[in-house]
Amino acid sequence: MRQVYLDYSATTPVKEEVLKEMLPYFTENFGNPSSLYTKGLESKEAVDKAREQVANLIGATPKEIFFTGCGSESDNWAVFGAAEALKDKGNHIITTKIEHHAMLHSCEFLEKKGYKVTYLDVESDGMVKPEALEAAITDDTILISVMMVNNEIGTIEPIKELVQIAKKHKILFHTDAVQALANVPIDVKDLGVDLLSMSAHKIYGPKGIGALYMRKGLRLPNFIHGGGQEMGRRAGTENLPSIVGFGKAAELAQENLDSHIEHCRELRDYLVERITGEIPDTFVNGTMEARHPGNANITFKYIEGESILLLLDYKGVSVSTGSACSSKSLKPSHVLDALGVPVEMIHGTVRFTVGDFTTKEDIDYTVDVLKEIVEKLRLLSPVNSEKGW
Numbered sequence: 001m002r003q004v005y006l007d008y009s010a011t012t013p014v015k016e017e018v019l020k021e022m023l024p025y026f027t028e029n030f031g032n033p034s035s036l037y038t039k040g041l042e043s044k045e046a047v048d049k050a051r052e053q054v055a056n057l058i059g060a061t062p063k064e065i066f067f068t069g070c071g072s073e074s075d076n077w078a079v080f081g082a083a084e085a086l087k088d089k090g091n092h093i094i095t096t097k098i099e100h101h102a103m104l105h106s107c108e109f110l111e112k113k114g115y116k117v118t119y120l121d122v123e124s125d126g127m128v129k130p131e132a133l134e135a136a137i138t139d140d141t142i143l144i145s146v147m148m149v150n151n152e153i154g155t156i157e158p159i160k161e162l163v164q165i166a167k168k169h170k171i172l173f174h175t176d177a178v179q180a181l182a183n184v185p186i187d188v189k190d191l192g193v194d195l196l197s198m199s200a201h202k203i204y205g206p207k208g209i210g211a212l213y214m215r216k217g218l219r220l221p222n223f224i225h226g227g228g229q230e231m232g233r234r235a236g237t238e239n240l241p242s243i244v245g246f247g248k249a250a251e252l253a254q255e256n257l258d259s260h261i262e263h264c265r266e267l268r269d270y271l272v273e274r275i276t277g278e279i280p281d282t283f284v285n286g287t288m289e290a291r292h293p294g295n296a297n298i299t300f301k302y303i304e305g306e307s308i309l310l311l312l313d314y315k316g317v318s319v320s321t322g323s324a325c326s327s328k329s330l331k332p333s334h335v336l337d338a339l340g341v342p343v344e345m346i347h348g349t350v351r352f353t354v355g356d357f358t359t360k361e362d363i364d365y366t367v368d369v370l371k372e373i374v375e376k377l378r379l380l381s382p383v384n385s386e387k388g389w
Contacts, residue, residue, distance in 0.1 A: 001316040004362045008202075008294055008355035009151055009179060010320055014245065015204040015356075021248040022206065025241040033238050034229060043240055050247025054211055057250040058177075058196065059187035066212045066230045067243055071178040071199030072102035073223070074212040075145075077234075078174040078195040079106045081220030082143040083115060086172070090140030096120045096128055097338040099147050100176055104334075116140070124340050126155035126286040134165050143172045148180035148196075152335040152351060153286030154295025156184055163192040172218075178202055178210075182253035182260065183292050194218055200242065204356065205249030209242035260356060264294035267354045267363055272296050274367045279374050285336060285349065294354040299341065303377040305350045311373045317366050320351045 005013075014022075025046065031039030033047050051062040068074045083093065095107055097119045107117045118136045122128050128146055137144075144166045149156050159175055166173040174195035180186060182203040188196055196213040200206055214220065214233075226235025253260070276282050281301035300308060305321035312319055332346040341349075354363075 002362075002365050004317045004358075004366055006317060006319050006352045006354060006358065006362070006366060008358075009154075009292070009351065009353040011201050011207065012204045012355060013357070014206055015249065015252060017252060018205055018245045018248045022241045022245040025244050030240070033240060034227065043238075046240065046244050047238055050243045050250075053247035053251045053254075054198070057182070057186070057254045058198075058213060059189050060213050061216065063231065064188075064213055064216055066214060066234050067238065067246070068210040068212055068223075068234060069208060069239075070210040071176070071197050071202075072100075072210075074197035074199070074210045075100065075102040075174075075176055076106050077212055077220065077223040078197060079103065079110070079143065079145060081223060082172050082174070082195070083110055084221045085219070086142040090138075090142045092116045092118070092138050092140040093143045093145070094118045094120065094133065094136050094141060095145045096122060096147070098122055098126065098150055098152075098335045099145070100151055100178070103145055103147070103176060120146075122338050126150060126153050126335075126339055127290070128157050128162065130158065130161050130165055133162055137165075137169050137171065141169065141171050143174060145174040145176070147176040147178075148186075149177070149184060149292050150286070150335060151179045152333060153297045153339070154179070154292030154353075155286045156180070156290040156292065158290075159193065160191050167192060179292060182250075182257065183264070183294065184261075185257065188213055188215070195220075200246035200249055203249045203253050206242045206245040209239055209246050211246070256356075261293045263356065264354050264358075267358050267360065268294050268296050268352075270360065271352060271354065271363045271367065272298070274363070275370065278367065279371055285339060285341060292353075294358075296352040296354075297349060298352065299345050299349045300374055301345060301348060302381045302383050303348050303374065305348050307377055308348075308350050308370070308373055311377075312366070312369065315369045315373075317369060321349060 031043040033044040051065045055062045055065045111117050120132050146157055146162055148159050163173045172194045175193050176197045178199045181198050194215045199210040222233055224235045229235055283299050285297040309319055309321050332343050336346040
């Protein structure tokens with residue numbers, strides 16, 4: 001059976017070049033980067049090189065890059081650090097209704113501690129309107145956090161314009177760039193952001209390693225206390241092999257950015273064209289104009305996305321649903337809900353994301369199988385285009 005992976009926004013495979021770079025740091029070059037003897041100093045050089053590679057990918061300086069355990073930790077450090085550092089100035093935070101749960105749950109926690117949080121609405125195309133941000137700012141606002149690229153629908157938010165509003169009011173600005181990294185060009189100096197979250201496993205690097213960009217001159221309280229690692233800002237023995245892998249993945253991403261974007265966009269558009277053109281009662285969620293090049297979030301009316309996912313998996317195709325449904329929760333996707341998609345249609349949504357290893361043959365196989373699956377499920381569905389919902 002053909003195996004097709006179309007869930008690159010969930011995670012990516014580690015590229016061979018990345019793995020090759022990492023392997024010596026498990027067995028040969030295993031020294032602790034904090035040690036003063038040669039083996040330790042060699043490891044420190046490897047960490048410094050990786051820090052520079054990650055910095056180069058986003059237009060930062062190496063001293064502005066702090067390695068973390070994941071993108072979620074980076075988000076947490078940004079929001080909790082800003083809240084603590086600026087608590088004497090105010091207690092109001094602005095974010096959006098479509099953020100990753102790492103941000104939303106952090107904000108909900110702060111609300112229990114007495115902070116006030118405004119969750120901005122988005123338009124039906126998934127975009128945050130700058131005027132909505134301007135209207136939400138108060139004298140107590142200390143942090144604005146808007147993700148650069150949404151993880152479900154792939155919309156690319158107008159970060160630079162939003163940052164300009166934040167700067168006008170002298171408010172810190174954080175962006176979760178986990179989905180944006182290596183999928184859209186990023187220049188932190190041009191954008192003007194103060195804080196930016198990243199993760200390696202979305203860019204063909206290893207899992208369990210992320211980073212937080214912290215603008216020079218900005219000092220947030222340490223999130224993890226202990227030793228003096230990460231320039232005294234984040235304690236804990238460095239995850240040396242993964243840091244090296246992150247650096248190599250960042251280097252490859254910078255070298256191949258244009259070709260990666262072109263490859264993904266071409267296949268994504270082909271996928272969308274075939275699905276919407278050959279399968280009735282389907283539509284794409286979110287704007288196609290400003291969008292992650294590999295993302296296609298598509299609703300199939302009258303059927304359940306989980307059923308599509310399971311039947312595709314049976315045929316060797318890996319995708320994810322646009323719904324947050326699981327064995328533990330029946331809540332629909334908060335992102336699609338924020339767009340105003342009806343609940344019954346949210347549950348019929350599937351997210352396809354293509355990547356560097358996706359081929360046109362993969363897309364053709366997927367759509368051919370998908371057409372049969374959708375037709376079968378609709379015949380079994382208690383509702384259809386003729387009966388209505």
